[in-house]
Amino acid sequence: MLLRKKQNKSYSLIFDYLIEKSFLIISITSLLILFAIMLFLIKEGIPLFKDVGIFDFIFGKEWYPVSDNIRLGIFPLIISSIYITILASIIAIPISLATAIYIAEISKGKVKEIIKSLIEIIASIPSVVIGFLGMVVVAPFLIKNFNINSGLNLLNASLLLAFTAIPTITSISEDAISSIPMSLKEASFALGANKWQTVVRIVIPASLSGIWTAIILGISRIIGETMIVLMVAGGAAVIPKSIFDPVRPLTSNVAAEMAEAAVGGIHYRALFAIGIILFIITFIFNITADYLSNKYKFKNK
Amino acid sequence: MKTKSDIIQITGFSIIRLLTFFILIFLIFFLGYIFKNGVSAISIEFLTEMPRNEMTEGGIFPAVLGTFYLMMGSSIVSIPIGVITAIYLTEYAKNPMIVKIIRLGINNLAGVPSVIFGLFGLSFFVIFLEFGTSILAGSLTLGLLNLPVIIRSTEEALQTVPDTYREASLSLGATKWQTIYKAVLPSALPGIMTGIMLSLGRAAGETAPIMFTAAAFFSPDLPSSIFDEVMTLPYHIYVMATAGTHIQATRHIQYGTAIILISLVLVLNTTGLILRYRIRKNMNR
16 A cells, blocks of 8 residues: 555656656747747748849849849848838837836826726737728828828838837836836935936936837837838838838838749748848847846846 | 926926827727728628628628637647746746746747748748648747747746745645646636737737738638638738729728727737736735
8 A cells, every 4th residue: 555655656756757858848949949930041041142142132222023134132121121110219219108107107096007908909909900090091191291192101101110119118118117116216305306307317217228128129029010011111112212202121022022922933032031131130139128128137136 | 486397397297198198099099990980891791701792792701710710720839838838937947047048039039020930931831841821831820929928928827826825735745747737727827818818819910920821812712621721800901901903992891800800809908908907916915
């Protein structure tokens, strides 16, 4: 009897050991997928550079992937992505920080919960719906008010991308601002500072690394967003001269052309090469955000 | 008497209030606009009938069904792997280096643009594994995309379970696994459900990852196996709004589909958020 009990015990210990090891193996899945994504982007994209030089690819000013005289220069696409990202960030960052300060420092109780939930609702709206709104609301609005021919342009895309980045930047900054210890604020009040001075000179500087993390993740999201720019950016692969010009960022270019590119062909390889560039850019942003947020956690301890 | 710093304070906070309410009004206007324009298209038939006449009339049943299939398919991939990863990270892992590396992988996976998941799904599932443009390839792609969502909310849920639960179970002679299975997981379940709801909402709404892995512009028949391509709600909105010759004439269908998609996502997310809100409230008691 006792022996059997002992055996049972050791079986369940072996079982426990097996569970732990198999869980470890399954946990590595995310990492493996990240590597698999890199591997397949490289496998499909790198062969392009046998036909087109890297320099010509990145700095080439003409993108004619399907013509007798194929040109694969993505410089206009890169510039489009950069312009859209800058403009969207300029719009999104102040609004997000204001909202974060409002939630963390001004609102209380129910109002606070409602505003937080509404911000989360923005985050959950599918991007294809926001793109659709850009086509039926923002584009006609721009045409009417700015006397232009098409409302599908750099400004429209930037406005909508800012809208989608706001929840990301707001909620992460709000976490950072809320985690500032009360004692810091009380010290400021005790020195005679009013609430505004405390927010501007104490709270924001103290939560700055969290705010930077938020901004970087927000920008990373803007760069990677696809459906909105595909629907409302206008789609012209030329370097824009004004905010009312149509543009063709990297992401929308991939999404728009993948269906027509022959598998294994030069066009297909070029689209995967664009994928590599996008991956590298967002990877750098994410690593930076990761580094900053760890540093910030340490500071709080 | 108001001093200069008082005036600055009033102005500063007013601007902050203004910007906050501006964005909230924007949101309400957006949602209201879609509902106002699309509500006339909504009916039971709209949900249950096949599209007719080159998709200019009839319902969106195949797109509803396709989205449902992809939500289910992606969950089968993301829930087990995600929950197990979270259990490992919070309950088992002792080596901080391993945790750090795994977490770095998860954070970066969460930041990979969705269109790159589409490229990966195309090159790996569709072409390399020869699944073709199919429910299977789309579900796998969306499932991987959703992994970080499930992992993060499950981790948060497990961390809210008090250590006393674990200690009580272990002191009664239960093994580690018995403790996790019988004491920790049941009380973390609502939090895990939050993650599942959020990930289902995301699977329903994402377009870029399924454009080249699962989505069909139009298919006359309903899918009969996991190797068939499907119509989906978000892709339907995209093609109806951008391609074809009847863009203006089918606006009501586009608005209607958008309402269905938003409602689906909102119901899933709100359920998830309410669950999470309740847990946090209980925690603070």
